[in-house]
Amino acid sequence: MSKQTNMTTGNPTKLLLSFAIPLMFGTILQQSFIIVDRIIVGHLIGANAFASVGATGSVSMVFTSLCLGIAIGSGIVLSQFFGANDEAGTALAIRNGTMISTVSTLIISAFALLITRPLLILLNTPVSLLEDAVNYMSVSLGGLIFVIIYYIPFSILRSLGDAKTPIIFLATCSILNIVFDLVFILIFHTGVEGTAIASLLAQGIAGILCFAYAIKKYSYFQKAIKEAKFDRSIARQILKICIPMGFQYSLIYLSSSILQWVINGFGTSVIGAFAATSQIENLIQQPFTALGTAIATYTGQNIGAGKTERIKQGLISALKICASYSLILLLVFWVFGKLAMNMFVSDTVIIENAVTGIHITSTFFMALGMSQILRYLLNGTGDSAYSMANGILEIACRLVFVFALTNISFIGQWGYGGQLLSHGFVLHYFLFGDIKAASGNRKNINDLYIFIRKFDILKNNTLSFMEGNIMSKVIMMCGVCGSGKTTYAKQKEQEGYIRLSIDEEMWNIYGQKGIDYSETQYDELSEKVELLLRQKMISLIKNGKNVVIDFSFWNKDNREFYRNMIENAGGIVELVYMKANKELLRKRLQKRNLSLHANSPFIITDEILEHHYKGFQEPQGEGEIVILQK
Structure with missing residues (x-):
């Protein structure tokens, strides 16, 4: 039986959950093993090694997320062809998207290797951490092709509505990662470089296995290999979406890298605390990402099928799920925050800083989740340019808030939590900022369409008339x-x-x-x-x-x-x-x-x-x- 999900018919809430839950468990599983990976580093190599790896996280993700964003953008185009029941177009999107993602990754990887050391020095990485950080980051970015081999088939299968199959290979990758970690650290004594090699090997093996499975099970992959050719029109369509998406993803981590520069100025203990809270945040944010991926796929398929009226229903469902999950997280981290941070290191100063940090960040999870859902929905419509512009606005707010707050003496290091104010600001802009310009500050707007008026495909005729828009x-x-x-x-x-x-x-x-x-x-x-x-x-x-x-x-x-x-x-x-x-x-x-x-x-x-x-x-x-x- 095919595991593809046609999201153009059926109850939107059930479809989103059936797609997002397997994806969420898969990514949580992956993040859990990454956390285990960091625990291994922290306890078997040492606190400095843990901080060194943490110091490279954001800057490495600038380049990694650029590659992943391009692959995800290709998947949006693919989902639209799939939603339109266009088998030939779907196969062309698979082939062209894979080619664009692969070539882009090789170029990005080569460039990243050239600037690794200068970049870490520029970010004020402490001398005691620099060499380990350079070694770890050089191996990770030099092997980006293994990451993209791992991610491309996952992105394609998700765009086809198959969120379950990738979980098997995510689990495979995660288990291999831990095994390879222990082998390289305990047997070969390779230090932090060994953990980077372990991750790349695990991802490469899992990616190849996933490709092999997809080719065997899905006619779209078979057609992409045997019949599909490079197509300029499809390539242009993919590039139009994936370039803004790639930059959107990387810009978020670019701002995090600048924030890392601020954090590095407060010393090793704060760097370690920041690394610990970041790992936890990455874990708990996966449901937001899964739900965002679900709404993007849902939107893309329904646009391809011409069923744009279903998108509003899906959006309402996604926002309700997001709100419920955020409230649960807030309760959990205020009650069990210290227990969570004890997993990483035994240094009491790092733990105390990390607990305070997670209390601050969990307050803003709802705004983070909702803004992500709206941004993913925009990507699903193909309007990645506005989504990128919104992302740039968020980045600007993060930097302004953090620099302003950390320079206030009685706030100091805790000012880095100011980055989270940007989520609330951006969500406010999404929901209300453009309404005032369009509606003459008209109050009491109850239709949810107004929340996302930037993509007018969701507006009904009454709303268009009320806002004075000229209907096409x-x-x-x-x-x-x-x-x-x-x-x-x-x-x-x-x-x-x-x-x-x-x-x-x-x-x-x-x-x-x-x-x-x-x-x-x-x-x-x-x-x-x-x-x-x-x-x-x-x-x-x-x-x-x-x-x-x-x-x-x-x-x-x-x-x-x-x-x-x-x-x-x-x-x-x-x-x-x-x-x-x-x-x-x-x-x-x-x-x-x-x-x-x-x-x-x-x-x-x-x-x-x-x-x-x-x-x-x-x-x-x-x-x-x-x-x-x-």
């Missing part, structure tokens, strides 16, 4: 080939409408049928182009643009599908039916067949016309505007 008008052209649809659509284009044409896009991207690509490829390529145009249409609607869709819309089901998609995105539909008799169509097509171009890419024979004419379902009672051709 979308003209759907309908008729048999030769009926004059393109002529009419071009007239509307002169009036300011944006015209979308499958024939033109096919011509521009793939060339002429029968010459640049085989006739047997036409259906597969045209489906892929239609999906791209569908996504472009939604983007235009949410930006208030008028659109004319220069398609044929032969059957009623297809017209209804697009009508629902347009209306759910906040647009107004006008169906224009170009009605013509068969003889008139034949005469027009005979003339059109003399010159092939973007809007007439191949010859329409009498047999093809007869097939189209018989298969055409004339609109009746659909609010159509009929333009009789003579």
Whole structure:
């Protein structure tokens, strides 16, 4: 039985939980073994070694998260093709996303190795920790390719809705990591470098095993290997999303690296406490990440399927889950904080500092979780640019708050908790900041859509009217080939409408049928182009643009599908039916067949016309505007 989850039907809460819980347990399992890894370092090598590894955490993640963000961005595109039931597009997204992620990682890894030592010195790493920190970080960043080999198949499987299979390989990786840690430290006496090598080996082995499993079980992977090729249009679409996502992820850790510079100035004990609290925070934040990944996949699949009305339901469910989990965490860490910190080291000063730190940070977990969910949802819509801009705002706030508070004498080292104020600030901006600008400070807005108004695909018609937005008008052209649809659509284009044409896009991207690509490829390529145009249409609607869709819309089901998609995105539909008799169509097509171009890419024979004419379902009672051709 397939483990893929189709998130375009069914109860949103159940779907999100069924996807997020396995993913959450998998990542918690992974983080638990990472914590065990740190405990091994702290107790078998020493407190200085523990602090050395902790001092590299944020700066290493600047580069690692850039690679992971690119892989996750590729998964968003993949989930949209999967949601649209486009097997060829899904396979292309797998192949192209893997190629982009791999090449990007090799470049990032090489650059990171060049600047490791200067960067750690710049961050004010204490001399007593520097050599161990350099050695650990050099091995970790030099082996980033093993990390991405490990992460790519996990990201792809999650985008397909399979959150359960990766858990098996996460567990495999985690167990191997601990075994290799003990071997390198106790037998080979390699110090902190050994723990880095152990992690890379474990991830590489688990990644290869996961790839092998996916290729065997999923036809998408098989098709990606055997048939899919590099595709410029897919690559552009992936890069458009994954570059902002990669920078979004890395910028968060870049700000953490700057904060690490502040922490390093307070000495080894504070560095150790910060490392301990960071490990705990990484562990407990995994459910937020799992829920965010679930909402991104859920959103991507539903956009691909044209079911944007389901996204609001999913968002409400995700926010409720987040709030409940945050309150539980707050209680746990205020009651059992000291017990948790005792796991890492026996140094009482480090433990005391760490306990106070976890009390401060747990207060802001709810704001952190909610802002992450909203950001992931934006990524799922493909609007990663705004999500990145929001991330930059958060980073700026973190730095301002921390630098300001740590320089107040009676606050001192505890000012690093000021970074968490940024989550509350950003959440406020998400929920209310843009409302005031759009609504003239109007109060008592109860519709949850207003919380996320930046991506208008979630707004209904009433909200658009209330905010004074100009609603997009979308003209759907309908008729048999030769009926004059393109002529009419071009007239509307002169009036300011944006015209979308499958024939033109096919011509521009793939060339002429029968010459640049085989006739047997036409259906597969045209489906892929239609999906791209569908996504472009939604983007235009949410930006208030008028659109004319220069398609044929032969059957009623297809017209209804697009009508629902347009209306759910906040647009107004006008169906224009170009009605013509068969003889008139034949005469027009005979003339059109003399010159092939973007809007007439191949010859329409009498047999093809007869097939189209018989298969055409004339609109009746659909609010159509009929333009009789003579």
